Amino acid sequence: MASIAKRPDGRWRARYRDDAGKEHARHFSRKFDAQRWLDEVTTAVVTGTYVDPSAGKITFSRFYADWSVRQLWVASTRDNADRTIKAVPFGDLPMKTIRRSHVEAWVKSMSVDGLAATTIKTKFVILRSVFRAAVKDKVIAADPADGVVLPRARKPEAAMRVPNVEEVGRLLACADSGRVSSRKGFRPYVALCAFAGLRLGEASGLQVTDIDFLRRELKVSRQIQRDGRGYMVAPPKYGSERVVSLPDELLALLSEHVKSLTDETPEPWLFSIDGLPMHDNAVTWRWRATRKSAGLEWVRLHDLRHFYASGLIADGCSVVTVQRALGHATATTTLSTYAHLWPTAGDQTRKAAAGLMRAALAPPADSLRTAEP
Structure with a gap:
């Protein structure tokens, strides 16, 4: 009316x-x-x-607080979202007064502060999910983040630095320090990242019973995460629960490590400190000491996961095989990260043509016989 x-x-x-x-x-x-x-x-x-004009009077922070409690998030996702929203400069503004210029200024400030393009994108995705929820709830008529340009991320082939076999060998050799007793037993941890592709949290969440020495397999079913108050045991990232096939050499190293454990609990942690799983801070300083001893301070622990992936690809493993080994949710994620490591069409054509040429130029089997006069 x-x-x-x-x-x-x-x-x-x-x-x-x-x-x-x-x-x-x-x-x-x-x-x-x-x-x-x-x-x-x-x-x-x-x-x-x-949209009811009065609905947009709610502030951005208040709307997020009401909306976020209804989301089915794991602890790490909620913690990351809370930190992101707390840092936006327009949290106290009514939703209907937030403009695209506010979001653009926020993105620009993060770029000026030196945040990586991928980090900025992660924060932006969280912010935009809030605005989209507000649109669907008829709080605002349009998403002010729509069309905001983000900093361009470096191409994986330019940003990724993969240590070679010799460098990984040096890191393994330096992982256990004879002078620092608290670093003893860190070599198997490093080996699991390099030869099973485990993430930091996944390696920290391993228990002895996750290793099947008979089947030569490792079950990845949990990870150690921050929860704002300390550390907690949580499921792996979405789609990352998996079984990893282990080489005999890694199994032997893990077997020796298991023998050295003194924890008498029914399911002892594979890597622990005072009976608790080794959290990220404890891993980080051990890793820094390891790479410093090896003279490879540029190597991140996550680069060992790239090393593992590059090895699988170089050995001819398919996209799906690499995806399952790494615990990626989709093959698209695997390709977007490692597509530059797979042989190109030119490489495959050249290899196939070389095989054909070698076969054609090879002497026939009966050419070794003496020709009749």
């Missing part, structure tokens, strides 16, 4: 009632402007894009 009426002061009053029966009104100097406003409201109602 809508109407336009002229007031005693000469202005035109346009009003309508929404689906809840609440009346909304605005005053205009011209009847044409009043009619245009009503037409816009009517169009929004018909198309399903109508």
